[in-house]
Amino acid sequence: MHPTAHHRLGSRLRHRRRLALLLLSLLPLLPRAVAGETKAPDGFIEIASLEELITYAGRDDVKVRMRPGRYRLEHADTHRFIRFTGARSHFDLTGVVLEIDNRLFRKFGVIKGPDGFYCALDLIGDGIVLEGLNTRNVGDIPGIGSRNKIINITGSDVTLRDVDITTSGSSPWGYGSLFGISGGDVRKMNGIRVGWPARNVRLTRCRVHMRAMGHANFIQGAEGTVVEDCHIDGLLRPTAEILAETSGYAFDHGFRAKNTDYVEGVHVGPGGEILPGEMIALSEDGIRLYRSDGRGHPTGATTIRHCTVRRMRRGVGTGLGPGADVVIDTEATECVAAGFNIGSGDRLENCRADARYAEALSCPYHRSSGAVVDLHILDSRHGLANTLLATINGRDHEIRLQTDQSEWVPADFTIELATRSGYAFYQDGRPIAERITLRNDTPALIRVAPSPES
Secondary structure (H helix, E strand, O other), X not given: OOHHHHHHHHHHHXXXXXXXXXXXXXXXXXXXXXXXXXXXXXXXXXXXXXXXXXXXXXXXXOEEEEOOEEEEEOOOOOOEEEEEOOOOOEEEOOOEEEEEEHHHHHOOOOOOOOOOOOEEEEEOOOOOEEEOOXXXXXXXXXXXXXXXXXXXXXXXXXXXXXXXXXXOOOEOOOOOOOOOOOOOOOEOEEEEEEEOOOEOOEEEOOEEEEOOOOOOEEEEOOEOOEEEOOEEEOOEEEHHHHHOOOOOHHHHOOOEOOOOOEEOOEEEOOOOEEOOOOEEEOOOOOXXXXXXXXOOOEOOOOEEEOOEEEOOOXXXXXXXXXXXXXXXXXXXXXXXXXXXEOOOOOEEEEEEEOOOOXXXXXXXXXXXXXXXXXXXXXXXXXXXXXXXXXXEOEEOOEEEEEEOOHHHOOOOOEEEEOOOOHHHHHOOOOOOEEOOEEEEEOOOEEEEOOOOOO
């Protein structure tokens, strides 16, 4: 070969080698979508690690499918462990079991401010679809705050579908609301929160198994939320079992609750003494609406349909939400403060509840008006510490209570109007019940409290 040609060939080879080395050095900096990405025929990017999921969680317009399996979440850079900030992205996590190390809920110390809570998954971006995930908390150490939660949603047009959550990691566990609902020693582990500025969020076929103190699903300042085909269950415990303890939190506190007389569905003594013969829920509410997000953004009207709530403090609590909420074909059973807690403009259509441990229906607010209720009473026999079927305060409500079998409603059960009984215990001022249209197709007796003038 001519020397000049040999020199040109060597120069080209050296140039190509330098180019190849440069590309190799840049490879770690390239998006993972370029480096080794594989796509299924339906366009989903297939991943197999939490590191990849975290990478794609910040991207717009991606479709990601995670390989089924068990993954351990034990590292995080912030108190929101995995942040989904991208828009219009779809995450198919069917078959994925995410084990969340409870130690992460104290890693960053106490975070102050209205957004200072810990959460495992933070869905911030708009238009996200996340489906199929199964989560479990692992470890006995409780979080450092009282507002921990598994999933927090503040993005709009988000769909959470076919997600299964089992919570644990609260303290003190096993006493429900007896020793407070926030602050002090209380450390909670809530399920799913939908909060401002979220709009038009859908929770579809989500299951929350509460094995911790806290709410299963709750809404704060969001508008247009739909909760459909969801299932929630908790655990109950008789107070006699607590009083039999020879050590533990209740024993150390002299078996005295934080409040006196009445604690979220449970009667206690005038000095807070825990009484035998009561039933407590170990968690809080199943589906709960708040008045606002705490910063002036009111919770908008919410639709709840085809859901079931079992063994919680309150089953479905729309009463504190300022909107006219609609609850359709939904069932609440074995709840200890109320099956359905409603307020102004709320509507129950073809709903079902029992009254084994608390009233099936509670409309406790003196200033409430215009609620419309069609409620079927389920078997309320063999309960504990309750003879109330319904409590009704306010004005201009239309209420129908019916049951398929009259023996399901014990003969000593009552429907009380203008009352402070049951969950109406907390209401200040004189109870009123005016212009109430009540159709009672049950054996329960109707009682109206006498006016002060009588």
